[in-house]
Amino acid sequence: MAIPFPGQAVRGSTTGKPIMALLDLLGRTWALGILWHLNKQSLTFRELQSCCEKISPTLLNSRLKELRQLNLVTHNESGYCLTDMGQELFQIILPLGDWSTQWAADLNQEQNNDT
Template structure:
């Protein structure tokens, strides 16, 4: 199967069913997809700004993910650069609680390691 944007209704990595949840998990599981969405949650960014925020992402991977996230309608290109679409904002509201959870988890691990 060629590397294409995972969309509901079509087979994706790990699933031939085409179920929407499997397409979403395939897309979000790709390198830098979640990082790009997270960075854009603070507001629009140009390609260069996004590349700086994502630190080690290569221009090739960043271009590929931006294309996939645009085709999936999670981001769009605005006058100030790339930004979350209304659907992307909805998705980010679901992802946002992971930030505090991750910090709590990291603190808990540090306590366990220190003991």
């Protein structure tokens, strides 16, 4: 799967708009999960594998290559970690955590109303 560089045609858009490249990237299996897990601490390849249950090493490696080339993730002595840019991106998606618990509560509420 081609790496979605801003400025190039990506899945969903031929315009080259950066947001479209980003949405393509984040919309790939495990990409969001990898960013999410790398926030707290550096993780080795195999630690990442066990965090992301059932990710195959083949795919983990592909995603890591993409994230590294797009300057969101890097690799140091203690394993894989977010770059500064990756941290910025994480700060944006961080509120998804709290929001999702409210979302889950509302879905439950609704389900109860139906019964």
